[in-house]
Amino acid sequence: MKIVIFGPPGSGKGTYASLLKNRLGIPHISTGDLVREEIRNGTDLGSEIKKYSDAGQLVPDEVITEILKKRLLLDISKGFILEGYPRSIEQARQLESITKIDVVINLNVPDRVIVERLSTRIQCKSCGAIYNERTLRPKTAGKCDRCGGELFKRADDQPDVILERLRIYKETSAPVIDYYRTRKLLKEITNDDPNVSPEIVGDRILNLI
Ligand SMILES: [Zn+2]
Numbered sequence: 001m002k003i004v005i006f007g008p009p010g011s012g013k014g015t016y017a018s019l020l021k022n023r024l025g026i027p028h029i030s031t032g033d034l035v036r037e038e039i040r041n042g043t044d045l046g047s048e049i050k051k052y053s054d055a056g057q058l059v060p061d062e063v064i065t066e067i068l069k070k071r072l073l074l075d076i077s078k079g080f081i082l083e084g085y086p087r088s089i090e091q092a093r094q095l096e097s098i099t100k101i102d103v104v105i106n107l108n109v110p111d112r113v114i115v116e117r118l119s120t121r122i123q124c125k126s127c128g129a130i131y132n133e134r135t136l137r138p139k140t141a142g143k144c145d146r147c148g149g150e151l152f153k154r155a156d157d158q159p160d161v162i163l164e165r166l167r168i169y170k171e172t173s174a175p176v177i178d179y180y181r182t183r184k185l186l187k188e189i190t191n192d193d194p195n196v197s198p199e200i201v202g203d204r205i206l207n208l209i
Contacts (some may be wrong), residue, residue: 001026001079002099003209004178007107008169010114010121010162012198012208015130017083018109019202027076031084034067035059045070061087065094072098085171092179103209104115104180108190116194118157124149134195167173 001024007013021028038046049064052059068085076099088093092201095101120133126149131138138145144193156162187208191201 001209002076002102003081004095004101004104004180005080005081005083006104006173008109008173010118011107011109012117012201013083013107015136015198016202017081019198020081020205023202023206024079024081025077026081029068029071029080029082031064031068033083034071035064038067050154061091062093065091068095068097086176089179090176092176093121101180102159103186103187104177104185105205105209106177106180106186106188108188111163111177112193113192113194114166115159115162116163119159121157122153125152126150135197175202 003020003026005013005017005020007016017030019028035049039050039117040046045063048063049059052063064085064087068082079102080143082101086095114163117132117135119132120135122131122133122138123129124131124147127144127147129144129146129149130136131144131151138151142151143149144151177186189201189205189208
């Protein structure tokens with residue numbers, strides 16, 4: 001099954017995507033991860049991206065599509081769960097020309113829930129793993145389960161910064177979500193409880209698709 005997942009920053013979509021990856025046995029493709037990988041591996045695309053990000057500019061659509069195309073040429077016979085793409089109608093059309101999407105999940109999470117969740121979010125300094133002081137506690141307080149690294153709170157997880165990020169997300173994602181709605185591919189899921197465990201939301205998504 002080929003799935004696209006949408007959700008505002010802080011909605012937990014990365015966590016749900018990796019849950020679905022495990023339950024459905026399909027790869028989780030995150031354009032954010034792909035971009036970081038290209039940079040880390042020092043590829044031609046990676047150095048092109050670095051030029052934009054060093055200049056504080058957004059990476060153009062075509063470059064992101066190029067990176068995604070490269071990944072989609074690898075094994076996707078069982079399907080995938082795609083996160084972070086498409087971000088524009090143009091990208092949605094490009095994706096359509098590469099492969100056929102079966103279902104698009106749209107996570108609706110109220111702003112106040114996101115603000116609450118992000119302000120309790122903690123992250124590993126070494127490997128970047130995400131935890132939450134309420135819903136996803138590490139086994140030992142302040143320490144990463146995966147690598148033992150130190151956990152910290154991100155400086156940009158402040159309510160006013162979060163609300164601005166949400167405003168930008170809504171503005172840019174609305175046309176793309178509409179695009180899939182008119183194609184009858186959209187499945188809506190609402191989560192208005194900041195303390196619900198990721199597994200429960202994962203189950204609800206699985207029941208929906
Ligand atoms: Zn870690």
